[in-house]
Amino acid sequence: MKIIFATEDYYPLITGGARFERALALSLVKRGHKVYIFCPAQNFEDRQDQDGGTLIYRQKALPLPFYHKFTFSVLPGARIKKQIEQIKPDVVHTHNPHFNGLATLKAAKKFKIPILSTNHTMPENIFPFIYPLVPLRKPLYELIWKYIIWFNNQANFVTTPTQTGLNYLKAHGLKVEAKPVSNGINLEKFQPMEKEPLKKHFNLPNLPLILYTGRLDPEKRVDFIIRAMPQVLTKLNCRLVITGEGKDRQKIQNLVKKLNLDEKVIFLGFLPEEDLPKIYNACDLYVIASTAELQSITTLEAIASGLPVVASNLGALPELVRDGENGFLFNAQAELPEKILDIFSDASLKDKMSARSLEIVKAHDFSNTVKEYEAIYFKIRQK
Structure with missing residues (x-):
């Protein structure tokens, strides 16, 4: 045909x-x-x-x-x-x-x-x-x-x-x-891998890592994630890893400086296709605050990699992120730090959410x- x-x-x-x-x-x-x-x-x-x-x-x-x-x-x-x-x-x-x-x-x-x-x-x-x-x-x-x-x-x-x-x-x-x-999602390409070698591959610290990957454009609201970090850091020594490019890149970097997060937020820039499965597996939690997802391929990649996800309760994200099952949904920016901390504070919950992500993604x-x-x-x- x-x-x-x-x-x-x-x-x-x-x-x-x-x-x-x-x-x-x-x-x-x-x-x-x-x-x-x-x-x-x-x-x-x-x-x-x-x-x-x-x-x-x-x-x-x-x-x-x-x-x-x-x-x-x-x-x-x-x-x-x-x-x-x-x-x-x-x-x-x-x-x-x-x-x-x-x-x-x-x-x-x-x-x-x-x-x-x-x-x-x-x-x-x-x-x-x-x-x-x-x-x-x-x-x-x-x-x-x-x-x-x-x-x-x-x-x-x-x-x-x-x-x-x-x-x-x-x-x-x-x-x-x-x-x-x-x-x-290609389930042979995106699947769980051992974390420690991949952290070294990207020269990332051996700490809990929160990931956002995708376009740095207004509707993605990456600033929401950055603004959550000061509160998260009061209770958890972690880092935020951001990959991707977009029209808001400079604005986001300026916000990081304004909040004195230069050493807490790691910008990896654009990653080639072959590095995408690696970056999900190098990190521990995926966060997406977007307003306009009709599905979200990056969220599919994250759950295929066995990550729990914290996502905005908007668009189609709730179809991939089942609140309380493989992550949490948030409605207001003020809720985001608490949702992140809830996952990292309970290792058993985090493991259960990771396993549930792998079950949910099978349908895709x-x-x-x-x-x-x-x-x-x-x-x-x-x-």
Whole structure:
């Protein structure tokens, strides 16, 4: 089967969506399918390249304001229409409703090609910068939701990573057939490992380590975690380890200095893919304070590595973090230090939560995700 992916963030970008899309594309190629990727280039020049048997059409692009290292394709409609005519795909799979997604959707509708839309998008992901604009916040938020729903209602079938995500879409007006399909996790790659050698690998101290890994962007609220540290440190000699990059990197580092936490917070920056399983296993607890997760691949990776998790009680995070079972949920920033300390103060509880994480993650085996998507492609192709 010939399958086109249309997306606005793809390898070598390291986002949850980009990593999922590439993993799915490479797995589909291994199962005998031909996969073509429409995504932005990193500069104002069209180009093609290959990756693991996939053919990537990088559409000329410009830097996207407000988003670290992101670009957006410039008027890709005519080029994408021509590329679709040449490829003659069996199905089109859009992964977000932005420039390439919209152009691909329109061309697929014109040529009567079946469309699967996977929704990874919430208004918070598109415009985190609207939140300071108090008078415009509500109308912009509602307008973005209307566009997301309009886009998805053009597809033949819609998926989203969680039931929470599907509930959001239906509450805002989704009409087409849809189901949740987990982003999934490679359980052979992410699994518990011995901690001490990995602490040495990253030159980390032999102390309790709290981890955040992912984008350093506003909706991730990494500042919540940093602000919890002074209270945590009054009762626990530990360190906070932060990996990743993003537009808030400097702001976060300034906050660390302001709170005199320079020696208590360790910034590892961007980590290559092969180091990700190692960093989870070098640490003891994963913390995520995000406002806008439709699943959270980093949380999947953390629980697959056997970590307990403290997470914000927002979005789809409660589907992965069962309060009191494999971690704790918090509603207000003031609750976060206590939740962290509760786990470290009871070794038996921490061990039970780690074991429960490993049980919960079994339902998210990536091999099942690939099979589910393959079944949907065949289903919409036959309609």
